[in-house]
Amino acid sequence: MRCENFEEQIWLYDELSVSQRQVVDEHLKHCADCEKIWQARTQLRLTTRDWKGVTPAPENSAQLTHKIMAQIVVPSMNIPWLDAINTTWLRYAMASLSTLFVVAFFYTPPKNLPHQHLQASGVRDVNLNTSAFLKVKIENRKSRQQTFSLLACIENRECVQSIAKKKKYYESR
Amino acid sequence: MIKPIPTEILKRAIEGDRRAFQKIVEGHLSFAYAVAYRMLGNRADAEDITQDAFFRLWKNIPKYKVEIKLSTWLYKIVTNLCLDFLKSTRYRERKFMHDVEAANSVQSSLTPEDIMNGEELQNQLLQASEVLSPLQKAVFILRDLEALTVEETCEILSIDADGVKSNLFHARKKISATLKLIYETHEPK
């Protein structure tokens, strides 16, 4: 083998197999030129070892970490069932549900049903004392008739007609 | 040496856990920066590349496969960002300006004793590796300074073993010649 072939092998000595190294070793015993290359390679190995010993470090590791983390944004979670729900649809559903709650809260059931009052004044008593229950009910009805309720009037055809008559009367004057 | 990241932390980071990812950043910051600095020879550029590399790692971490070491993957990102940067106009312009300044400046009065100190050693390495092509520089840093295996170097640079060896041969030879020049310049008179 010629010297130029050995040159590459000397520079890559650490990459060679044992048998390849033996061939190089044998050549080096007799070749002064290649021995010079070997010395240069040895010198470089020592210098490389020194270079390895000094690892460049950032001036401020904490600050650099902070800068890196500042640009790290958590991606949206990949949950298939959550993705399936349309946000707009969800918003309308929630709005409908809350409206239903408000209506249920203000809803007053018609008072002329006896069982409603059963609950109001105690179930056991009323079942046994019907006259007392009726008395409360009649008084309730009387007091209700005394106050004018627009809602009740709208439900009543005669009441609406009488308001219409009154309105016509005042307009014609 | 880089401490391996516990599987649990790695798993959480892959699932998008920011805190787990911060642990990865803290564990790998030094080596990512060191590679970038040795490749580019400039603090600001090395910090920019390090930042960019971790951002890319975060964006791609859901695609991470356990067959490849996380550190190898990060080396790959950092090294490729550096190679792109070394080919960029921005770098070439800056290098040109730097060379002009160096040529105009008075020869440094360094003594061989100075060369032994840490900062000077780093400057010496940067100066010596200036003569290398970006790929030769990358191979030299990964193989001789980071002590990675030929297989890892192949994976990081997407080249075969012959490519690694050929680039390493030229890199070592050129650096040795440059070092000889540096030593001759600083020889005591």
Ligand SMILES: [Zn+2]
């Ligand atoms: Zn020879």
